[in-house]
Amino acid sequence: MHTVTDLLTANLYEVFGNRDPGSRRAAIERIYTEDIVFTDPEGVSTGWDALEEKARTLLEKVPTDFRFTEDGRRYAGPRDGALAWAFGPDGEPAVRGIDVITVRDGRIATLLTMFTV
Secondary structure (H helix, E strand, C coil): CCCCCHHHHHHHHHHHHCCCCHHHHHHHHHHHEEEEEEEEEEEEEEEEHHHHHHHHHHHCCCCCCCCEEEEEEECCCCCEEEEEEECCCCCCEEEEEEEEEECCCCCCEEEEEEEEE
């Protein structure tokens, strides 16, 4: 079983920060429930395939020097957690945001991503 903080880290780096399709998909199947509900400003996506598409599309749109970094403290409870992040070239984030997760049976069941305004 994964801890909430482990899942926050894996979501950021092993999925949304991972440009290798094979290891990204393996991470998706390991850390999310099959019925994962991902909500961001573009809408709601459900399931492993939809989440894979979101991560792939995001990484294909940006230069290869764009990376995710943690941008503040992590917050974690028994079933929920939040992690602020920055995304862009090292030291020059193009966007900042926060991911909020809910965990069910040791996996992420919901993921809410919000951007700074």
